[in-house]
Amino acid sequence: MFVKRHVLIVFSLLFLAFLFPQEITAQSLPEKSEKKSKAVISKTAEELSKSLDENDESKIAQNYEKLANDFLSKGDNAKAEEYFKRALNSYTKLKLTEDKTRVTRSLAKVQENQKNFDSAIKNYEAAGSLTKDASEEKINQNDANRLRNQSNPASQTNYVDSNIELLKKDKKAAEVSEAYVQKAQNSLQLNDKAVAIESYKKALKYAKDKPEEVKIKNEIAKVYVADNQFDKALAINEKLLADAKTNNDFTTEIKQLQSLASLYFEKKEPEKAISSLKEAYNLSFQKGNSSEARKSLSSLIKYYKTKGEDKESMALYEQFFDNFEQLIKSDTTLIDAKTFQVTEDKIRQLEKEKVLKDELISKKNSFNYFLLGSIGLLLLLFFFIVKALYSIRIKNKEIALQSLRREMNPHFIFNSLNSVNQFIAENKELEANKYLTSYSNLMRNMMENSNKDFISLDKEVEQLKKYLDLEHLRFQDKFDFEIVVDESLDTERVFVPNMIMQPHLENAIWHGLRYLDKKGFLSLRFEYKNGKINVIIDDNGIGLTKSRELKTTNQKIYESRGLNNTKERIDLLNELYKKDISFTISEKEEPKSGTIVQIVFPLIDKI
Template identity: 25%
Template sequence: MRTFFIAVILFCNFDIQAQPNKAHLSELHHFTIADSLIQLKKFDQASATLRNILNKGKAAHDKVTMAKAYSLIGNIFLMQRNPDKALQNYFLSLDEYQAANDPAGLAKVYTNVGTVYSILKELPKAREYYLKALSSNKTENLDRLKTTVNLAGVYAELKEKKLAVNTFNKGISLARKLNNLPLEAVLRTNLSNYFIEEKDWNSAILNARNSLAIRSGLKQPASVITLNNLGYALVQTKQYKEGINCYDTALKSANPQERKQLYFNLYHAHKSLANLPKALKYLEQYDTVKDSLSKLNYEQKVAEITANYESLKKQGRINNLEHENIRQKKQLRQQLFLIIAGVLIILLVSVLIYLRVKNYSIKEALEKSQIKRQLLLLQLNPHFIFNALQSVQRFIYLKDQEQSMEYLNSFSKLIRLTLENSDKDLIALDEEIEILDNYLHLQQLNHHPGFTYEINVNPNIETENIEIPVMLLQPFVENAVVHGLKDHQNGKIRIVIKQKSDGIHIFIMDNGPGADFTGEHANNKMHRSMATDILNQRILEFNREKTNYVTLRVGTQQDIDYPGTAVHLHIAI
């Protein structure tokens, strides 16, 4: 299960020290108005008010006022999901606070900067700024508590276990000292996430129950994330009924993203109980929500691109008018300059046309190469899908409901992964391993005589961070199953993945009779069974873009357990 840590976003409210003069009272009044407008999400009015305050601060050389205005403007941009401009204003605020030697103000803005980097998943930078905030704010107050809550979540996501547990406990202790039960509930929920990651189910259950109890005492609604965590930990300890009740309760107030995770967890819970109809029902609901979220995300991206395009067009028109105005003024001042400018413009246009034609030719060549590669991928997929559908048809014909369900589940996962990555050139190594595992499991269910397989991955390899060419390994694995183990009793397939200084090395071996790699039969079997021409073209396409990116060797290995065909793929990273 993918866990989520609740981040407490600290949009700092700036208390202005009231001074016995009208200027500071006016300043307090305008900041209060700006803060109210932000809360009402009237961002344009709030920005205008803050720009006015900022200009007055600049005129009066009041660095603290300028720092507060910049920070609130940063808050507006962050709420509008514009992290780049938010950071820009936060750093301007930091400059002014440093010049004013205001550690309390620095601590608040450091926390906001850390929050932005946490949202962007730049976790080392988030940790750096949260630590700066704690260093600047030594007082045990609400700001320090909120910073501690976020820092604990960052430590947990960075897998810094001792620091995470220590910071969680410090946060809980401070929350109790400040009698801040809502933030203690958040800390307990995040701590349950941490223990789920560590597979410490009892500790996860304890902290989730404590969080829910605190919220109940405060007469607050139960957190969907907390209920999901509790349900997941209970299911892992075989407490299925209570765990499923937690999921069902969470569904009542869950947003679409949370429903997606809950449906997926309910699917696994009912599958563990062998309640296949309900498992299938929740799997279908999970797919529906996932497709809906994908469509929504696509529509949002289209809207953002359209808005950016319109904005660029408007700015382009303004720039063109300004350039035209400047050019006309220069023409009136000096006729000679017009002649020279005309010659320069002609030369410039000629160069631009030449560069445009050249760039177009290069772009066209790249697009053709890309299309060819995608066509090659499409040639690989239909063969496997045809065979898989035949297998499904056989199970249904035999009326083997359990085998049909298991086969369809693995087949749907494999097809989904394949379709999701069909338009990509590269795939994460862990996803490719999942594809191979599902494929071999499908073949294992349907292959006669049976066979065993193992996939050994060096534990030091960060499979989620390494990308390899998509669908490059499956044809070789298919060859091992279909041809290497044909009519072979006690067939075995072994896949070994290692990482060396020169890249990733992948070995695919079987204990079949092996292929004849000498004489006139050198490539006959491999050419028929694996469409070697297509694979070689794919490898050639990748090697055109990056020299020696993929290297293939096919032969036999001097191994008693795996004396058959051995495929060795080297992928440079």
């Protein structure tokens, strides 16, 4: 019976996930505003249908743009991009430069919202080149340069500040608010939470009584949470919750209850979190909001499962399915989505009819039908080709990753055998034997793990310890070392990238500590912070600058290849496993000398 019930749960979750897709759950606007937004979209869609039926290109372009803006205000960037592109095509046909400039910038914004930065940069530049207004040209160029410098947040600040001043002069309040939000996000990348909060607050002044106001306040709360200022975050969410209750804005009320639950979980106050989730869950049922009911239910069940409270989980499932039919009937979002789908299908049909009218005029009906069929077959063929190429690409990346990992071994083997030769030449038979024994153990471990992209932390530490022992045997008068692992890490269950740290330890010894006149120190630390593992390799050697001055040409080439190897391997691991691994190397500031290497990746407990 227990097994059957769990099987039922699994299939139920799959059924719910299928029934309530993401398009329906994305309800970020307040309830009144959302209903108004749907009404506006429906009206605009009807106007677009009428203009398509009349084949009026000017009205078609205007309605495409209006519909795109309606989707943008609703938070549907994909749909907004689709209709902005259609509007842009129509304005291009009509040769209306001013309208084309405006829509091109709007298109760049929605592409930036979707992280499609290459396309966004091209459209910002296109908008800048089209406009005759010097201020608008500068604003668009600033946005293009800002996106071009994604990897360097510090350089983005000037572009954002420049845009804020220009937009203030042009009295574009909505865009000023957006620019302050960009500045806040940029400050967070620079880990400057104070400036981020200040920027969000300035954005609020220009977004007052607009849908963006709630979103900005929630972003401020997130910054406070990240800074462990839970009381301030709670104050914001509780105020938003109170306002939603006063305005009978049930959708926002539900979402704020869910946000409060997340905050209480962060504060280690699960009782309050569960209470908020249950309140959100019950309100979702009362108001017929199936997507938010599912979201709250999922959070509750996840908590109960982590606590092993299966009875509570089953009770929630049973309650949900007992009221399932009633919930579906009362959920107007499903009906509204279906209604708009019908209208959009009508638009698509009218668009096809417009194409057919053009075809009849040009007397190419049969050719165009054949062409459409051919395009469909080509797209199908293209799909299969892309799928096959994608599989080959993934396999090639896996092979490349193994190749890069094994590329590190020859240099290490050469150095090790060279050391053995040195011991023999100096008649140090005991040291040579000891070194060869340790070396063979290390090489056996490395060979056993050579086909693995990730290994457990305890094995990696053991492997690195053996390696450092070998190097210390070689250069015992040059350095001492330590390996420190955070006590909160379960070394047998936590996985780390294989052979990522060893090349940097080797660089620290061979290009930093080896040249010291006194004995140096090498520290390898594994720290656990904010759900991520920070690997810090810290040496007090001669530093990067002096090391480069002493290197031969071959050594410089090898070091460059070693760093490139590490970066390439990290890029491949991120592409294959989506682990967001990052790597930085820096030189200590005077009067200290030495180098610090930092590798950061999320806590990985399974591959």
